[in-house]
Amino acid sequence: MRIVILGPSGAGKGTQAQALTKHFGLKHISTGDILREETKKESAICRAVKRLMDRGDLVPDELMLSIVEGIAAEEDHFILDGFPRTFSQSLALDAICKRIGAPIDIAISFSVPDNEIIQRIVGRLVCPKCTAMFHIHFLPPKAEGICDNCGAELIQRVDDTVDTVKRRLQLYHDLTAPVVDFYRRSGILLDINGQGDAHEITKDLIKVLEEKGLEKR
Ligand code: AMP
Numbered sequence: 001m002r003i004v005i006l007g008p009s010g011a012g013k014g015t016q017a018q019a020l021t022k023h024f025g026l027k028h029i030s031t032g033d034i035l036r037e038e039t040k041k042e043s044a045i046c047r048a049v050k051r052l053m054d055r056g057d058l059v060p061d062e063l064m065l066s067i068v069e070g071i072a073a074e075e076d077h078f079i080l081d082g083f084p085r086t087f088s089q090s091l092a093l094d095a096i097c098k099r100i101g102a103p104i105d106i107a108i109s110f111s112v113p114d115n116e117i118i119q120r121i122v123g124r125l126v127c128p129k130c131t132a133m134f135h136i137h138f139l140p141p142k143a144e145g146i147c148d149n150c151g152a153e154l155i156q157r158v159d160d161t162v163d164t165v166k167r168r169l170q171l172y173h174d175l176t177a178p179v180v181d182f183y184r185r186s187g188i189l190l191d192i193n194g195q196g197d198a199h200e201i202t203k204d205l206i207k208v209l210e211e212k213g214l215e216k217r
Contacts (some may be wrong), residue, residue, distance in 0.1 A: 007110030
């Protein structure tokens with residue numbers, strides 16, 4: 001099963017993708033996580049990519065496609081989180097899938113009002129080691145500042161500031177909304193209200209995906 005997960009940063013797609021991959025035994029592929037790993041390397045390209053990410057801008061399509069093309073060819077059961085983010089990326093992904101004869105089965109889109117996204121992002125904590133996510137108020141770790149999963153010290157992402165979030169939201173509405181329409185027209189879109197208790201949303205999603213034939217692996 002090949003799933004793409006859409007929604008602005010802070011809509012809960014990373015948290016839900018992690019819960020679903022754990023439940024169903026899929027691979028979680030987050031383009032943001034892949035890029036954050038890449039930007040730890042010392043090269044002019046990595047530094048340029050980091051600058052774009054830090055101010056909330058998108059990384060050029062050519063680089064994103066070179067990352068995603070290999071993954072789509074290698075993996076059969078995945079949740080792709082953070083890609084496609086532009087209409088041209090969705091067309092490119094469609095072309096890759098047609099070429100390898102493995103279509104995207106489901107696109108899940110999370111919607112949350114912008115003001116709630118901003119609240120969520122500014123209190124967000126992430127684990128730099130295992131990428132688990134927490135929130136100072138809404139999803140606090142058991143021990144303050146420490147990852148429940150692996151014990152690493154939690155951090156705030158450099159791009160999780162009010163100004164950068166506003167920039168990312170603007171880009172989402174301008175550039176990613178057409179991607180949601182693309183999958184709606186393809187008949188594979190699952191529209192999810194991302195407001196409310198994260199565990200309840202996971203339970204509902206699992207039920208819907210099971211009804212669509214997704215089984216544990
Ligand atoms: P995320 O972790 O999904 O919020 O992504 C963090 C940052 O990585 C984004 O703000 C972009 O700078 C970059 N990024 C991730 N995925 C993509 C993509 N599909 N296209 C362009 N840039 C991306």
